[in-house]
Amino acid sequence: GIQVEQSPPDLILQEGANSTLRCNFSDSVNNLQWFHQNPWGQLINLFYIPSGTKQNGRLSATTVATERYSLLYISSSQTTDSGVYFCAVVSAGGTSYGKLTFGQGTILTVHP
Amino acid sequence: DGGITQSPKYLFRKEGQNVTLSCEQNLNHDAMYWYRQDPGQGLRLIYYSQIVNDFQKGDIAEGYSVSREKKESFPLTVTSAQKNPTAFYLCASRSQEVSYEQYFGPGTRLTVT
Numbered sequence: 001g002i003q004v005e006q007s008p009p010d011l012i013l014q015e016g017a018n019s020t021l022r023c024n025f026s027d028s029v030n031n032l033q034w035f036h037q038n039p040w041g042q043l044i045n046l047f048y049i050p051s052g053t054k055q056n057g058r059l060s061a062t063t064v065a066t067e068r069y070s071l072l073y074i075s076s077s078q079t080t081d082s083g084v085y086f087c088a089v090v091s092a093g094g095t096s097y098g099k100l101t102f103g104q105g106t107i108l109t110v111h112p
Numbered sequence: 113d114g115g116i117t118q119s120p121k122y123l124f125r126k127e128g129q130n131v132t133l134s135c136e137q138n139l140n141h142d143a144m145y146w147y148r149q150d151p152g153q154g155l156r157l158i159y160y161s162q163i164v165n166d167f168q169k170g171d172i173a174e175g176y177s178v179s180r181e182k183k184e185s186f187p188l189t190v191t192s193a194q195k196n197p198t199a200f201y202l203c204a205s206r207s208q209e210v211s212y213e214q215y216f217g218p219g220t221r222l223t224v225t
Contacts, residue, residue, distance in 0.1 A: 004154075031212030041149075041200055041219045048213040086154060090212050097162065098143055098212055099170065100204075102154030 002027045002091040006103035013077050013110050021072040021106045023087030031090035032063050033100065034072050038083050046072070046085075077110045084108070115139065116217035118203050123222045125197075133188045133220045135203030144186040145204040145214065148172060155202060161186055162208065190222065197224045 003026040013019055023032070034046040047054050047061040049070065054061050058077075063070040074081055084107050088100040116137045125131045137144065143162045147155035157170030161180040175194025180186055186205075190197045203217040 031214075033213060035216075041202075041221070043202065043216040043219075045213070045215060048211065050212075088154075097160055097168065098206060098208075098214070099145070099157050099160065100147075100155070100214055102156075104152075104154050 002029070002089060002093075002101050004087060004089055004101050004103040006085075006087050006106050008106060009104065010107045011109070013108070015077060015079060015110055015112050017077050017110075018073070018075045019077060019108070021074070021085055021087075021108075023070040023072070023103055025068050025070075025087075025089050027068070028092040029065065029089040030092045031098075031100070032070050033088050034061055034070070035086045035088065036081075036083050037086060037105070043086070074108075077108075079110045079112055082108055082110045116203060116205055116215060118201075118217040118220050120220060121218065123220055125222070125224050127224055128192045129224075130192060131190050131197075131222065131224075133190065133201055133203075133222070135186045135188065135217060136184055137186075137203075137205045137217075138184060139205060139207070139215065140183070141205035141215075142183070142208040143206050144180070145206075146170075146176075146178065146186070146188045147202045147204065149200040149202060149219075158188065158201075190224075197222060 051065040084105045088102045146158040159178045161167035204214045
């Protein structure tokens, strides 16, 4: 099946710093989503971005489908950005029935 | 409010007991999914349903069962056959017509001792 790799696994920042999280995937995709998992476990949808670039406030994301990677940019980080960031994809091949395959996540810690 | 609700938030059970986790959505979505998350891991698919009265096994279905009698509801039963049931369980749904984007409920933390 499709493989999803996220980097870095851990990231520690000072408040106000910028960061880039990366997601590599091994096959063509119909869907790519970025999520933020908060301390209570809730998965918050950040972006639905199978291709192209989107921005939402201090966050933006770019997916280059032909090269099989996506980047999540966080600018002017805040302590509330802390948590785990997941990339998840739906493979375009076979009968994926919309199943999301998750990466292992990036644990982001923002210090005041 | 439109969304996905899961209950209970926390659940404690003794080994050997079956337990049912609730998932309800009012988004009018056709497809619903159950995922399991273990500490420090991403999510893995247990079961999915694309339409009422139909559901299919995901990657880790052993020891679990589901039903889909109504469009809004997709309960998951963790049976005594599941060897390691302690985990965080998340339910998701998506519209088959609009896009592949999935939306998640708040999750249920199950502890079996």
